[in-house]
Amino acid sequence: MAGLGGVEARRMFGGRGVFRAGLMFALIADDMLYFKTDEANVGRFEGRGLPPFTYLAKGERKSLRYFQAPPEVFDEAQxxxxxxxxxFECALRNQKPKAAKPKSAARKKASR
Structure with missing residues (x-):
């Protein structure tokens, strides 16, 4: 992912989250790479028959909005x-606004 720049992987949930500019846009689990999806790009994955990331929680199969990367990404840098x-553009579209700090906490920090 060097062509994208500023990418880092962090350990999480038994795998790794892949981040850029503080936003997670991919994950690595069980030696598989998954990219973040939403309504704008999920058809690209589904059209290729790429499966979503799933996990087992309390005996129930759950899925996240991440789909398996196509095989060519491992052979072709472009x-x-x-x-x-x-x-990453999907992560940008779907980022949640940061919650404002409570006023009392902001005042305490300012008085230090």
């Missing part, structure tokens, strides 16, 4: 950059 950029 393909990796393109798919990773698409997933």
């Amino acid at each position: 393909a990796m950059t393109e798919w990773a950029r698409d997933a």
Whole structure:
């Protein structure tokens, strides 16, 4: 993902989250790479028959909005950059606004 720049992987949930600019746009679990999806890009994955990331929780199969990366991303740097950029753009579209700090906490910090 060097073509995208500023990418880092962090340990989480028995796998790794892949981040850029503080936003998680991919995950690695069980030696598989999954990219973040939403309504705008999920058809690209489904059209290729790529499966979603799933996990077992309390005996129930759950899934997240991450789909398996296509095989060519591991052989073609340009393909990796393109798919990773698409997933990062998805993360940008879906980022939640940061919650404002309570006023009392902000005052305490300012008085230090």
